[in-house]
Amino acid sequence: MTESANRALLPAGLRDMLPPDAEFEASVVHSLMSMFARHGYDRVKPPLIEFEESLLDGAGGGTSSQTFRVMDPMSQKMMGLRADMTPQVARIAATRLGTQPRPLRLSYAGQVLRVKGTQLRPERQFGQAGIELIGSDEARADAEVLVMTAEALAEMGVPGVSADLALPTLVPAVFAAYGISGETAERLRAALDHKDSATVAALGGQAAPLLQALIAAAGPAARALSELAALDLPPAAARERDRLAQVVGLVAADLPSLTLTVDPVENRGFEYHTGLSFTLFARNMGAELGRGGRYQGGGGEPATGATLFMDSVLAALPGPKPARRLFVPAGTPRAWAQAFRVQGWVTVSGLVPAADSKIEAKRQGCGHCLGPDGIVEVE
Amino acid sequence: MTESANRALLPAGLRDMLPPDAEFEASVVHSLMSMFARHGYDRVKPPLIEFEESLLDGAGGGTSSQTFRVMDPMSQKMMGLRADMTPQVARIAATRLGTQPRPLRLSYAGQVLRVKGTQLRPERQFGQAGIELIGSDEARADAEVLVMTAEALAEMGVPGVSADLALPTLVPAVFAAYGISGETAERLRAALDHKDSATVAALGGQAAPLLQALIAAAGPAARALSELAALDLPPAAARERDRLAQVVGLVAADLPSLTLTVDPVENRGFEYHTGLSFTLFARNMGAELGRGGRYQGGGGEPATGATLFMDSVLAALPGPKPARRLFVPAGTPRAWAQAFRVQGWVTVSGLVPAADSKIEAKRQGCGHCLGPDGIVEVE
Known part of the structure; x- marks a missing residue:
């Protein structure tokens, strides 16, 4: 088949x-x-x-x-x-x-x-x-x-584990502080999801500069944190930012090898999250x-x-x-195979006497065969 | 709740x-x-x-x-x-x-x-x-x-692993040899399932003595095999019996500690099996x-x-x-906890400073607590 x-x-x-x-x-x-x-x-x-x-x-x-x-x-x-x-x-x-x-x-x-x-x-x-x-x-x-x-x-x-940090409640806190709701909020949310700064500028009203700055802040954690620190965020959003800085500090101290990036406007897939969230990636892998x-x-x-x-x-x-597979011909004392398993071998027992044990070992995918004088390699 | x-x-x-x-x-x-x-x-x-x-x-x-x-x-x-x-x-x-x-x-x-x-x-x-x-x-x-x-x-x-061996094709082979089929076969099958020797005698015709002997043969493998060996079985059934004897011999040689019983007329739960079948039990357990x-x-x-x-x-x-659970107060160097995990401890990290680490350890279900001078027992 x-x-x-x-x-x-x-x-x-x-x-x-x-x-x-x-x-x-x-x-x-x-x-x-x-x-x-x-x-x-x-x-x-x-x-x-x-x-x-x-x-x-x-x-x-x-x-x-x-x-x-x-x-x-x-x-x-x-x-x-x-x-x-x-x-x-x-x-x-x-x-x-x-x-x-x-x-x-x-x-x-x-x-x-x-x-x-x-x-x-x-x-x-x-x-x-x-x-x-x-x-x-x-x-x-x-x-x-x-x-x-x-x-x-x-x-x-x-290889190359990295974490992309998100604050799914940050943008909602900005929206709330600026009175953005309804359809405008939805369209802005979509624009932020696509990092579409022009649409954010057109729809964002007074919040536009701040939202654009949030889009621009995305990147390596150290730079993102310093850009976020410079922003005049409403209190609820500022608390989110401060928590982010705190967590990044703890993580960097505990696991300095971990690459951390921050995307302050990321939201997708975090609909049920209420605070600091993250996605884990490996080097050169999209998923x-x-x-x-x-x-x-x-x-x-x-x-x-x-x-x-x-x-x-x-x-x-x-x-x-x-695995290291060892063919054990039929009739071999049981204790022998057991001794080799303890050493880490996978043993494959012959069920019928084989004319040539090495040929049978190879046929059954074993690199080695147990002979009367011990283990022999099957090439 | x-x-x-x-x-x-x-x-x-x-x-x-x-x-x-x-x-x-x-x-x-x-x-x-x-x-x-x-x-x-x-x-x-x-x-x-x-x-x-x-x-x-x-x-x-x-x-x-x-x-x-x-x-x-x-x-x-x-x-x-x-x-x-x-x-x-x-x-x-x-x-x-x-x-x-x-x-x-x-x-x-x-x-x-x-x-x-x-x-x-x-x-x-x-x-x-x-x-x-x-x-x-x-x-x-x-x-x-x-x-x-x-x-x-x-x-x-x-404890006390045992195996009950069955030959679900043995009775059908006897039925076939004696021309037992249809409703009689079904009623006989039900009687055999319940080890109902009287009904087997009434319905079994010429096969009755043999079927009754099969019921009676159930028990420890050695005795069952010798009783089965004495029976004059039709050829297909005899082949099943011989296979059973062969397998019992191999199993007893490889794993003499395993208790083996045989029930020659057992069939339930083996409807799709075509030969030697078995059920595994533990001492004093029905399931x-x-x-x-x-x-x-x-x-x-x-x-x-x-x-x-x-x-x-x-x-x-x-x-x-x-598990040996070790409470590790907040602020303990990370490498310390790691060293104890390598030794087989489960470490439970404090997330906030505790007024009394031993009390906190106990509250979190840890029998031990990491102090400045090493591990202390929490009673």
Whole structure:
């Protein structure tokens, strides 16, 4: 069967992961989760499917159009297949773990499904692995989440990790201070999204110079912070800027190797974020590896978190090292193979006596074969 | 919120796994899969959802009534949420990996969803982890799969692992040889399922003594084999018996600690199996930990495999060891915490200065606290 015929077996955007990719993904998730665990993030595992009303509550509402629904024959209520794990973890934090001491550090990893892929991410199923830090409004909490996810990626081997910082509540604070609302606000928002300074000048009224300065400030964090510091921002916006400066300082101290950029007018994809947010990238890769930021947990509790997208993370990593496969002819004492497995070999047992063990080893994809005098290389 | 209110948040049979259970499950799956990998089983990862027609093809047909369906808006075709991963792995072996050399050893782990729970397994979502050995009809292949899964369970710490062996094609071979079919066959099958020797005597005709002897032979493998050896079985059934004896011999040699029982008339749950099959149990636990056996792969290829059910496996294991949590007060140099993590500590960072670090450590569930003079215990 040809590869195109094979692909046709599955719906668009869904795929079989084959060796060695499936094992590689699992090992990367395992390493990430172990790293999170060592920093006190305790793993939770929500179900793949739950009632629509709880799944799409609050922050989950953003994924409504991306969520597959099925009827629950037991309750006759609609259920949704999760398109994002973050709202589920927020639900757990607010309910089952509502009485646990704060700050609450949680981690999670699992698969999500989406009704349609996007141009940037055509996959309809992919793995998420992430953390949530719930119950703290401290800048140190924002910094911890960013540093940990960026460091985890770097330790995995992702080259040139960078974070693009955004303040999705900054522009709304400026709009509010200048009385910009309704259609004007919408058109300005669109112009800002496209960094369209001319339209901002035409529509921005008294706020135009400030908004143009915000567009122009985008860039490396040090320069962006100094340009932002020079601006006369309304109080709510100024607080956002000061928090940004504080977090950048903490992150730079903890992880000086991390490239930080700031885009003060960025908003897309952060519709449910309530403060400092970020997107993680790797050098020479367009797709984002993860994103995170501050949001409002259950009962208005302050929270921040980050999610890594495993498909992008895997694409950014050098591939797995090939396993050392040792062919063990039929009849070899069991303890011998065991001894070699302990040494790190993958052993492949012959099920029938082979006329030539080396030929059989090669046929079964083994670089080495166990002979009467020990391991021999199969060229 | 009370635990019952919390439970009401989720549909029946679905649940949130909390700390430390979620981490424990993931670590057990990781260990199992690593063990399978060291024996040359390469991991594959099929999607959670695929076209109904491929998901429910062949051996997958048995899960049709247990499968949630959704419409694919892109192809307008029906898709199913997998209720079992085995048919997916068989599909991959027959298509994408159809040209790989045989025997093909594959492993998999993932979540499955079922429309309704059963009395024995009320969960509607649970994890599977398993192996498939495809392209060999050897008794050694049957033995390898059974030994590996049983040994993996024992190495994880499951107490008293036992395997109940079945030959789902034995009774059909007897029926065929004695010309038993139609309603008589169905009624006899039901009587055999309930070990109802009296009904078997009444309905079995000339085959009755043999069928009664098969019922009576159930028990420890050594005794069952000797009773079966004394029976005058029709040729096809005799071949099954001889294969059973061969596999029991291989398994007993490789894993003498494994308790083996045989039930020659057992059939339930093995409707799609074509030869030696087995169910794995732990001492003092009713629920099965896994099951496996011989089946027909794509294109009639001989295959055998086994699946472990993670919910039962976890229930059979002693719980996880609690982590050593070390509270690291705010302002502690980052390298210190890192040094302790390398030593195996879980570090929990303070986000704000604490008046009394030991009190704060205790509040955050840490048994130890990092002070100016090193680690102090928090009682």
